[in-house]
Amino acid sequence: MASAQGAVDAANLRWSVGVAQQPEFHGVLNKDGAGMKGGQILYPGGAGLAGLFVAVLTHAAINSSVQTAEMKRLQDKADAVLVPYAQALQSLSTDDLMMRTQEEVSQRGWLPANASLELRPVFLMTQDRRAVLMDVAAQFNDGSGAPTSTLGMRVVSDPRAVTQEADDWAEADGYGLRRVCVALLTRAVQHLIGHLGNANRAGDANAPAAAERTVRFVEGGAQRMERATVLEQRCGRALLRTLSNTLMSVPLAATTSADAGCETTPAAAPAPAATASAPAPGA
Known part of the structure; x- marks a missing residue:
């Protein structure tokens, strides 16, 4: 209940x-x-x-x-x-x-x-x-x-x-x-x-800003790239803040190791060459 x-x-x-x-x-x-x-x-x-x-x-x-x-x-x-x-x-x-x-x-x-x-x-x-x-x-x-x-x-x-x-x-x-x-x-x-x-809560004004980087992720069978700040990365997915200050939750194109507590899922089929994307919204 x-x-x-x-x-x-x-x-x-x-x-x-x-x-x-x-x-x-x-x-x-x-x-x-x-x-x-x-x-x-x-x-x-x-x-x-x-x-x-x-x-x-x-x-x-x-x-x-x-x-x-x-x-x-x-x-x-x-x-x-x-x-x-x-x-x-x-x-x-x-x-x-x-x-x-x-x-x-x-x-x-x-x-x-x-x-x-x-x-x-x-x-x-x-x-x-x-x-x-x-x-x-x-x-x-x-x-x-x-x-x-x-x-x-x-x-x-x-x-x-x-x-x-x-x-x-x-x-x-x-x-x-x-x-x-x-x-x-x-x-x-x-x-x-x-x-x-x-x-909405006050943060640490002295905390260093997270670095932006290019993130490769998959969109169906296609591979995409997004320039963004990684806010969270776990279980083969990432939560991103894009350059336009929108969020994206995406499946990563490649992961190096499994996180504890994650469900095991079949590996995605190999994706074609990455396509650069403009900052887009919405791990």
Whole structure:
């Protein structure tokens, strides 16, 4: 049974206003075909504050020569990767995803009793169907009377092996995709609360700033690079703070040793040569 603290945690974790009944899913856009720099991703976003968050999260940069109709054509082409998953996606609901995420958070007591966290996620499937990315805009209030903090984050799932004969993400009941989405949301909540909570507390002004470095990670079967500060590295994943002050939780391209307490997972298939990416959001 969840503790009283856990019940408070769940009540204070919620969607931002305007989140639809079904989660927003897109295919990862071909960046080269869209006339965009590596690492920049474009997908439809809301207006107003939510639209601003999407811009922060994705660092979407549309060249002036690229027209809206052309971008829609490219996004429609990218979204074709979702066709085999139409039934599974139809079975998903944001209410169910939030309830399951609340249960995970309640068990861990991550959210302080007076704090609240609002989320607005967008999910993206890689074109090789091996990973799901989640860009999420977060608003955090620690309950102290301080102004609400906002932050963008990207979480990249661990790559999976997939064959035409066995693809659990395509199951009509949505179990496979639901499990991935809840895992991404839970991981995001853990890191967002930790990062935003620490940011609201006074730190050591004399502490040396962490050095930035180039981090290699995998996005499905592709290898990417990000210039960032490593905030945490454990169990084959890293939590990064990008040059634009957004967070990324990513599976590392290579690890040297296993950490104690980590689950053993099959090694990812060798990735192609790394592609440099512009600072992007969201271990």
